[in-house]
Structures are given as structure tokens and as C-alpha cells.
Amino acid sequence: MRFSLKSKFYLLALPALLIVLAMLVLLALPQRSVVEDTWRIREGLEQVLQAESFARHFEHQVRQCAAFIATGSAEHERMFEDARKEVNAALAGWMSAKTANPGAESAGRAQEIKSLEAMKDAYEEVNADCDRAIAVAKSGSSAQAVALLEDTLDAPPGSTVLQLVDELLPDEETRLVTYLDNLDGAVRSLVLERMLGLAKRVAEMRSHALQSELAVRFARDSNRWIRGLYLYVLTGRTAYEGELARDRRMAAEALGEWAAQARLTSPVESTVTLFEDIDDRFLGAGAAARSAIDLAKAGDTAGALAALQSGIDPVTQSQVTEAIDAEVERQGEALEADAGYISSTVVRSVWGVGFIGFLALIVVLAGGFMMSRTMVDPVVKLRDAAREFGETGGETRVEVKRNDEMGDLTAAFNEMAAARVAAEGELREAHDHLEVRVRERTRELADANEELRAQMEERERAEHALQDSEERYRFLADNVNDYAFIMDLSFSTTYSSPSVVRLLGFTPEEQLGRGASSLMTPESLMNVSGVLADELERDTDRDPDRMRTVEVDAYRKDGTTVVLEVVVSFVRDDAGSPVGLYGLARDITERKEAERRLEELNEELLSINRELDEFAYVVSHDLKAPLRGIGSLATWLHTDYSEVLDQEGGRQLELLLDRAKRMESLIESVLEYSRVGRIRESREPVDLNDVVRAAVEMIGPPPGVKVTMAGSLPSVVCERMRMSQVFQNLIGNAVKFMDRPDGEVTVSYTDEGTAWRLAVADNGPGIDPKYQETIFGIFQTISPRDEVEGTGLGLTLVKKIVEMHGGRVWVESEVGEGATFYFTIPKRMGIEGGTDEE
Amino acid sequence: MRSDKPILLVEDDLVDRMTVERALREIHVANRLDMVSDGQGALDFLRDPAREKPGIILLDLNMPRMSGIEFLQVIKQEDVLRRIPVVVLTTSKDERDRVDSFNLGVAGYMIKPVDYMQFVEVVKAIDLYWTLSELPD
Numbered sequence: 001m002r003f004s005l006k007s008k009f010y011l012l013a014l015p016a017l018l019i020v021l022a023m024l025v026l027l028a029l030p031q032r033s034v035v036e037d038t039w040r041i042r043e044g045l046e047q048v049l050q051a052e053s054f055a056r057h058f059e060h061q062v063r064q065c066a067a068f069i070a071t072g073s074a075e076h077e078r079m080f081e082d083a084r085k086e087v088n089a090a091l092a093g094w095m096s097a098k099t100a101n102p103g104a105e106s107a108g109r110a111q112e113i114k115s116l117e118a119m120k121d122a123y124e125e126v127n128a129d130c131d132r133a134i135a136v137a138k139s140g141s142s143a144q145a146v147a148l149l150e151d152t153l154d155a156p157p158g159s160t161v162l163q164l165v166d167e168l169l170p171d172e173e174t175r176l177v178t179y180l181d182n183l184d185g186a187v188r189s190l191v192l193e194r195m196l197g198l199a200k201r202v203a204e205m206r207s208h209a210l211q212s213e214l215a216v217r218f219a220r221d222s223n224r225w226i227r228g229l230y231l232y233v234l235t236g237r238t239a240y241e242g243e244l245a246r247d248r249r250m251a252a253e254a255l256g257e258w259a260a261q262a263r264l265t266s267p268v269e270s271t272v273t274l275f276e277d278i279d280d281r282f283l284g285a286g287a288a289a290r291s292a293i294d295l296a297k298a299g300d301t302a303g304a305l306a307a308l309q310s311g312i313d314p315v316t317q318s319q320v321t322e323a324i325d326a327e328v329e330r331q332g333e334a335l336e337a338d339a340g341y342i343s344s345t346v347v348r349s350v351w352g353v354g355f356i357g358f359l360a361l362i363v364v365l366a367g368g369f370m371m372s373r374t375m376v377d378p379v380v381k382l383r384d385a386a387r388e389f390g391e392t393g394g395e396t397r398v399e400v401k402r403n404d405e406m407g408d409l410t411a412a413f414n415e416m417a418a419a420r421v422a423a424e425g426e427l428r429e430a431h432d433h434l435e436v437r438v439r440e441r442t443r444e445l446a447d448a449n450e451e452l453r454a455q456m457e458e459r460e461r462a463e464h465a466l467q468d469s470e471e472r473y474r475f476l477a478d479n480v481n482d483y484a485f486i487m488d489l490s491f492s493t494t495y496s497s498p499s500v501v502r503l504l505g506f507t508p509e510e511q512l513g514r515g516a517s518s519l520m521t522p523e524s525l526m527n528v529s530g531v532l533a534d535e536l537e538r539d540t541d542r543d544p545d546r547m548r549t550v551e552v553d554a555y556r557k558d559g560t561t562v563v564l565e566v567v568v569s570f571v572r573d574d575a576g577s578p579v580g581l582y583g584l585a586r587d588i589t590e591r592k593e594a595e596r597r598l599e600e601l602n603e604e605l606l607s608i609n610r611e612l613d614e615f616a617y618v619v620s621h622d623l624k625a626p627l628r629g630i631g632s633l634a635t636w637l638h639t640d641y642s643e644v645l646d647q648e649g650g651r652q653l654e655l656l657l658d659r660a661k662r663m664e665s666l667i668e669s670v671l672e673y674s675r676v677g678r679i680r681e682s683r684e685p686v687d688l689n690d691v692v693r694a695a696v697e698m699i700g701p702p703p704g705v706k707v708t709m710a711g712s713l714p715s716v717v718c719e720r721m722r723m724s725q726v727f728q729n730l731i732g733n734a735v736k737f738m739d740r741p742d743g744e745v746t747v748s749y750t751d752e753g754t755a756w757r758l759a760v761a762d763n764g765p766g767i768d769p770k771y772q773e774t775i776f777g778i779f780q781t782i783s784p785r786d787e788v789e790g791t792g793l794g795l796t797l798v799k800k801i802v803e804m805h806g807g808r809v810w811v812e813s814e815v816g817e818g819a820t821f822y823f824t825i826p827k828r829m830g831i832e833g834g835t836d837e838e
Numbered sequence: 839m840r841s842d843k844p845i846l847l848v849e850d851d852l853v854d855r856m857t858v859e860r861a862l863r864e865i866h867v868a869n870r871l872d873m874v875s876d877g878q879g880a881l882d883f884l885r886d887p888a889r890e891k892p893g894i895i896l897l898d899l900n901m902p903r904m905s906g907i908e909f910l911q912v913i914k915q916e917d918v919l920r921r922i923p924v925v926v927l928t929t930s931k932d933e934r935d936r937v938d939s940f941n942l943g944v945a946g947y948m949i950k951p952v953d954y955m956q957f958v959e960v961v962k963a964i965d966l967y968w969t970l971s972e973l974p975d
Contacts, residue, residue, distance in 0.1 A: 617932075624929050625900075628952045629853030635954040636860070664952040671931075679933070 016364040020357025024350070034198075034346050037183035038339045043097065044176040045209050045335060049328065050094035051172050052216035055165045057086035058123070059220050060321070062153065063227035065130045069137045069145045070230045070305050077134065084127065091120055112168065119164040122157035129157075146234045173213065180206050187342070198345060201338050207261060208335035212328045214258035219324050221251035222282070226312055229289050233296045233304045244293075248286070255282065270330075274323050281320055285312045378406045382413055389417055486571060486582040489532070491516035491525075494580070503564070503587050505557030521553040521561060528552060532581075535570075542576040545569075551588070563589045616674040620667040627667070631660040669793035672725075673778075676800050681719035688713035688727075688758070691720070692747050695727040701735045701745075710748035714756055716825045722801040727760070729794040730821050734762035755807065755827055761820040767813040776809070798823070843893030844870035848880040848909065849927075850901045857954065858896065858927070861961040869893070877904025881912060884919055892922060894968050897944075899928040899935055907935070910942040921974050925964050945971070 061083035068076035095116055098109065129152035137145035152158045180202065187198040225247035232240035259275050288311015295304035385398045397417060398410045483503045486495040496511040506514070516525060531550055539546065552564045568583030638645075638653045645653070689712060696707045716723070727747075734745045740763065750757045767775065776799045778792070802809040802823045813819035845862070849855045855873055862871060872892060874880045880897075881904070883889055899906035906926060913919040923945040928935065931949060939947055946967060948960050 621900075621929060621932075624952070625851060625854075628857075628929070628950060629851065631952045632853055632857045632954045632957070661952065 016360055020354075020360060023353055023357060034183065034186045035343045037179060037186050038343045041176065041179045041183055041205065041209075042336065042339055044172070044179045045212070045332065047094060047097045048169075048172045048176050048209070049212060049216065049332065050090050050097055051165070051169050052213060052220065054087060054090035054094055055169065056216050056220035056223060057083050057090055058161065058165075059223035059227060061087055062126075062130065062149075062158075063223045063230065065133060065149060066146075066227050066230035066234070068134055069142055069149060070234050071309060072137065072142075073309075080130070080134070087123070091123065095120070112171070115164055115168060119161055119168075122160040122164070125157035126152055126161060142234070146231065150231065150235065176209060180209065183342075198342050201342055205335050205338040205342075207264060208331045208338065210261050211258060212331040212335070214254055214261060215324050215328050215331070218251055218254035218258055218278075219321065221247055221254055222285075225251050225289075226285070229292060229308060229312075233292055233301060233308060236296055236301070241293075244289075248289075252282070255279075271327060274327055277323065278320060288312055375406065378402065378410065382410060385413065482584045482586045484582070484584050485511075486580060488580045489578065491519060491528070491581075493519075495582075503556075503562065503585065504554060510557075519554060521555070524551075524553045536578060539570070539578060542572070544572065544576070551592075552585070554585075562587055563592045613674045616670055620671045620674075623667050624664065627660055627663055631657060631664070634660065666793075669797070673793055673797055673800065676722065676797065676804065681721055683717050683719055685715045685717050686720045686723055687715045688723070688749075691724050692727050692731070695724060695731055698728060699732050699735055701743075704741045705735050705738050705743035705745060707731060707735070707745040707747070710746055713747065713749055713758075714751075716756055716827070718805055718825060719801075722804070726798050726801050726823065729798050730760040733794060733821075734760060734764060734819075738762065738764045740764070752824065755824045757822060757824050759820050759822050761818065763818040766815045766817045767811060767819050768815050769813070772811050772813065775811070841893050842869060844872050844890055846880065846883065846892035846895045847871060847873045848875075848877065848895060848901070848906065849873065849898045850875045851898070854898070854950065857950075857957055858961065861954075861958045862965075864958055865962050865965060867965055876901040877906060877909030877912075879903075880909055884913070884922075891918070893973075894945075894964075895922055895924045896927050896964070897924050899926060899930055899939070907938050907942070910939065910944065914942050923968070923971075923973060925967070927960070927964075 061080055064076050064080035064083055067073070068080055095113075098113055098116065129148060133145040133148040133152070136148060183205075184199065184202045187202050225244060228240050228244045228247055231237075232244060255278065262271055262275065288307050292304040292307040292311070295301075295307055382398060397414050402410070480497075480499060481502065483500040484495075484497040485493055485500070487493045493511050493514065496508040498508055500506055500508055500511050504511070519525075520528070528550055531548060535546065535548060547567060547569045549565060549567050552566055553561045554564045556562055564585040565588045566583050566585045568581050570578040571580035571582050573579045634653050634656045638650065638657070642650065689709065692709055692713060701707055731745055731747070735743070738745075743763065745760065745762045748759050748761070750759070776795050778796045798821075799809050802825070806826045807824035809821065809823040811819055811821050845867075847855060847858055849858065859871055859873075862869075872883065872889070874883050880895070884891065897906045897909065906928070910924065913922070913924075920943070924943075925946040925948060926935075926939050926944050927948050927950060929950050936947055946964065948964065951957050951960060
């Protein structure tokens, strides 16, 4: 959407309008509540004043009734009638104020209206009683009239009226105070309060209300006091004395507060006069009351009445009453004025703000208009000029009239237009110059062509050289026994060296036409395809040196197969992606055959070995059974027939038993030997210290032979039981052949880097060097069989075990010098260890 | 031995039978000793209702007709016979024989020593086992 510059300027007015509206809303909301609160205060005050007025005039009426009974004065009767009218008026006013003001506090209000009606009924009765009392007094029986009046006042209905007034009045006053507080709060919350000073006006309203109320209360309390005085004088009842003092004090307090409140608000002249007047009369009335009370106490009722009449005469009383009314009315008017001022001020301020906002809006709009005239019009002019300049070029200019940035802009435009005219002139000149340059360039190009031709000749020579070298390669490829080929990725041959004839019987040309499935056996094809797929997948690095060797069973022309070992690599395009294969194939049929044969022989050998082991095992096992029989029978013969046999017979049987035992141990040895390698233990790190200790324990060397370890032996990886057999045999031999009483056998070791070399040395008879090789052979022993118990298999077993672990065993000895048997155990054992059946 | 049930010896070698017989006598075992010469003979003996069932069977492994292992395979399928404790008494130290025997639930596996006095010790050990071990009635 496009807005013109002008409309954008006018849009500036929009936020201004929004601000004004926001201000109006902010002001209008609290101000509405101020106006409402003001109206409430008026109504509240009205009710308070009507209530006070009722109370005061009621007291006044009763007082006049009492005064009439006491004096019989027509003046009192007239004032009694006036007071009755005032009471009725106040009551009606109060009631109407309460009912005419709907809405607020409806539940409490209904209760109040009910109380008010009850009070009205009670008052009607009091009224009737007063009339009756006056009538009785007129007929001359003043004592009876007083009794009547007293009855009415002390009990319902009179007491009911007073009680209800006492209940209702404080409520009205409290409500008024609440209204005033609300207004105060509302006024203080106004945005413009500081400017308008309305809170001060509210304080004044509060003072006016208070003054009105205090004035009325004073009037009421003083009337009650005076009525009490009359009744006291008439009846002489001392019970009134306490009430008199209280009523007077209350009146005096109300007066004092009133005066104090009035002084706070710079009182007008009439108010000052009024206070002086009331003060005098109140003091006068006090003096009169005191003398009247004294006279009444002395029994002079007439004198007391006279004193009362003189101190509190009806005429001045009514003047005071009027003056108070006037003051109350004045205060009410002042309050009314304050209320009117506040609401009108508030309403005016709202309108004022609205007006200011309107003015601001006008100013913003006018500003927008001015801006658009001074800023936009020249811009539009410039735009049109620029368009024209673009279409016609040349002499377009804009008139410069302004001495500001807009003026600078138009000036700049004019300069630009002039500059362009100048630039076009220069361009034409440059064009002419260019033609000269083109001619020069053409000559340069001709020179370059010449040079290029020379280079091409040079390249041709190089290509010849390359061709020569290629021919040499081809000669090689054609004449080696290997056959070279190039094929695409579907194994279709694109080049084949002539040597293919020797390998497969096909000519190179025939080779080109053969499909993949006719090249090799299906198994080979499957294998090769798998390898190719694998390599293609791995070829993310595009390594040009990537190579694989595969074996292929290829078909020869005569239908037989030949095993080819093929080294193959990728043919790549310029981007390095594989597009084909090239490689060398070699006939390895014979090698494969040899390998297969070797494997067969190996298998055969293993099988023979197994059979041999099995045979040795079974034979030994089966030899043992009859041997055991021979042993048992010889034993029984020896025990059962010892008496029959002579000494020679016994010795022969012993020899028979001994030979049977020897054969048993021989068979055990053969079994053990066949078991080594046949039954493999797991290899694990074995602590040789433990192994040697256990071996020595098992041998149980005689007291004359001491077996020691030179230091702590290492741990080696081996078959634990076999290693244990090695030590048992070596140490066992040393102990067995020991020929000295101080025999010593020492086990030690040397770290040879990749292997441990262990040594078992003794100080025995030693071994003649000529036997040192043969002792490791099977069934070789150099001792006479009957002298030393031995099977001739111990060292053979040691040799087999050590060699199975990949080590070797040998002996170093001189006759008479003792012998030392050495063996090595590699530190790192392969999975298979050494060879076993050697 | 602890009960008065007879002992059944399954053994083909005459001298071995004599050896066992003599050894039992030597350690004063008074139970009757029945002897058969192979597995099939033992089966016939055990299945014959006229014969008293043995309290323990001493079994050689290496026998003609029916070997000890085959004999074990048969009796361990049969409800009554499978509960009779069998102690193998053989010359075979072969691991496979040991594994097969214990898989078939033998109570012991003893190697026949060549020396007669050691043989007596072995028979003593069997007697001790049969005396101490709790067995089903």
C-alpha cells in the first residue's frame, strides 16, 4: 500500500487525537464520581439537619408545654403551637429526604424508614398528651397537668421518641461523614486537583456541615435543659437535678465546639454577634436557673417561676431560635455553594481539557498542512522535473526560490542536470578515442596467434614422444605372463593384452565380446560383484591408489577353469568418479593346488596325531586292567601264603609287585604325555612362586635337601597345571638324584626382555655332556632302572610342555659340578602359543 | 554296611571281582554281595522280581555287551531303579566318562588303584559314604 507524503504528514495528527481522548477518559471517570459524591453530601446533610431540627423542635415544643403549665402564659401556648408546626415540618422533611433518595443502602434504609414511622406514631401520642395536659392546666389543675406531662415523657410514647432519635441521629451523622470522606478521596484523586484546589473546598464543606449540626445540637440540648428546669420547679423532684446538670453541660459543650469550629473558618460579622448574644443569654439563663432552683428548694415555687421567666423570657428565646435557624440556613447555603462550586469546577475542567485537546488537534492538522505545503510541494515539483529530465534530457531546470535545504536540493538537481549534459559530451569524445584502441588491439591479436601456432607445433612433438612411450608399455603388457585388462563396471572387457591367450586360450578380440557370466564361475561372479559394490560404497575419498586383490575362477576356452589372482583398481573420469576397472590377472592355479594339498596333508597329519593319542590312551588304559590283576594276585599270594613260601619265593613276589607298580607308573606317564596338547587348559597369568611352593610341597624333599627360590619369581601366562608339572619334574629330578647330605636346589629367573628364563640348579652329581641332548628323548634315563625310580618320561614331558608354550629347554652341567636346567617362557603368549607336536 | 540290603557288583574282570569281595571282607562288611559281569546282566538281575533289590550298585564302566554308561542310561529312566545309589568303580580317568557318569546321577566315581591296599582304602571310602549319607528307603 502506498501513502503519499502529504497523507503521512496528516497521519501525525492521529497520535495527538489519541492522547486527547485518553486525557478526557482519565479525567471524566473520577470527575463523574466527584459530582455524584457532592450530590450525596447534599442529601446526607439534608437528612441530618431535618433529624436535628426534629429533635430540637420536639424539645422546644415540650419545653413550651411545660412552661405554659408553669406560667399559663398565652405566649408559651403560641410558641408551643409554632413548635408543633416546626416538628411536623421537620418530620415530613426528614421522611421525604429519606424516601425521595432511592438507591443507596436499601436494606438499612428500609429499617430506618420503619423506625421513623414508629417514631412518628409515638410523637402523635406525645402531641395528644401535651394537648391534654394544656387543657387540664387551663381548667386550673396544674399539678395534674404536670403529672400527665411527666408520665408522657418518662415512659412511652415520649421515651420512645427520644430513644429513636438517639438511635437514628448518629447514623445520619456517620453517613454524612462517610460521604464527606468519599468526596475528599475522589477530589484528591483528580488529575487537576492541585490546580483547582478542590480539597480545601471539601474541608470547608465539612466545617459548614459540622457547624450546622453543632448549632442545631446546641439548640436541642438547651431546650431540653430549660424544659427540665420548668418540670423541676413545678414538681420539685430531685431526680431532675442530675439531668439538669447533664443537659446544661451538653448544651455548653455543643456551644463551645460550635464556636471553636466557627472560629476556624474566619466567621462573618453576623456569626460573631450571634455567638456573643448566645453566650450572654446562656450565661443569663444559667444565673436565672440557679436562683430558680434555689427558690424552688426553699419552697417558693412562684418566685422560682418568676426567676425563670425573667431569665429565659419567651421573646428573647424565640429571637435566639430564629438567629440559630438563620445561622444554620447560612451554613447550609455555604455548603450548597461549595458543592455547586466543586461540581461545576469539575465539569468545567473536563470541558476545558476537551477544548484544549481540540485546539491541539487543530494545531497539529494546521502544522501538517503547512509542512505539506513547504516540504511536499517542492518535492513534487522536483519529481516532475526529474521525470521530464529523464525523458527529454538537456535543458530541464527547476526554479530556485528557497533559502533552506529544499533550496539546496533543487540547486543540487540543477547542478546534476548540467553535469550530465557535460558528461554526455565527454562520452562522445571517448567513443571516438575507442576506435583508435580497437585498431591497436587487432594488431596485438595477430601477434599472439603467431605465438600460439609455435606452441602447437611444440605440443605435437611432445605427443610423438608420448606415443613412443605408450608403445613400450604396450610391448610390456603384451608380453608378460600376466594378462592386463580394462573393463567397464559391468565386467565387459574394453581392452585385453595379448597374453590372455596364454592364460585363457581366448584372443584379445574374442575376450572383448565375452559377457560377465561367461568370464567366470557363478560363485566367483557373485564374490567379485560383492567386492565391487563394497569398494564403490567405500570410495567416498576417491583415493586414486585404491586397489583390491581378488581370486577368480575363470573359464578357459576349453571349458576348464583356472584360478586367477587379479589386482584391480578403478578407472576414473575427470571428476574422479569410478567409470571402469583396470588390472592384472595372474594364473595361480598351481599355487592354489599346492596350498590345497598342503592343507590336506596337514589335516591328515592332525588326524594321524589324534589317532596316535587315542591309541596311546586306549592301549595304556587297557594295559592297566590286567596289570592291576597281577598286582592284586601277587599281594594276596604274599599275604595268604607267606607261611608256605620260602624266603626266595617271597623276594620274587616282592619284585613282581615292584615291577607291576613300575609298569603302572610308566603307563601313567605315557597317558600323561598323550594328554599334554590333547587336552588344553586355559592360559592365564600364573604366579610362579605359588607353583614352585606347591611343587616342593608335593615332592616332600628329604631333610638333606634344601629347595630355595632366589628372590620373588614373576607371573607368567601359561597353563597352570602344565607349568606345575614342569617344576615338579625338574625339582623332583634334582631331589631324586641328589647324592650329597647338604643338597641344595635353587630356582631363579632372568628377564630376557621378550621372555622369562627360569633356572633350576642343583649341586648334585651333574650330567655328562654326552647325555645332555638325549635326556630329553622319550624313555631315556641315564640311571640304572633299579637304583632310581624313574619312568624316563619326565624330561620328555617337560620339553613338550615348554615347547607347547613357545619356549625351549636345555641343561648346562659338568660331572660332579651339579646341573642347571633352563627353560624360557615368552612374556606375550599368542592365542595358539608355540607349536605343540614337534 | 549300614543296612542289610545286598550289594550289587557289576564287573567283568574276575580278579577285580575277587578284589572287591576280598576288600569288603577285610573291612568286615557282612552284606551279601551279588555279582554280575556286565550291564545287561545287571539289568536282568534288577528286573528279576525273585531277586532282592540291592542297597547300592558298584559299577565298572568298561564292559562287554553293555557298558556301564549304557546301563546308567537305562536305569535312570526307570522309577524304582533310578533311586538306587550307584558308585562307579573304574580304571578310566577320562573326563568324558566322569562327565557322563555324573550327568547320569551317580553317587560317586572311584578309580581302581593298582595297589591292593589302596583298593581297600577305596572300598572303605564307599562304605563310609553309604553309612553316612542319607538315602531313600
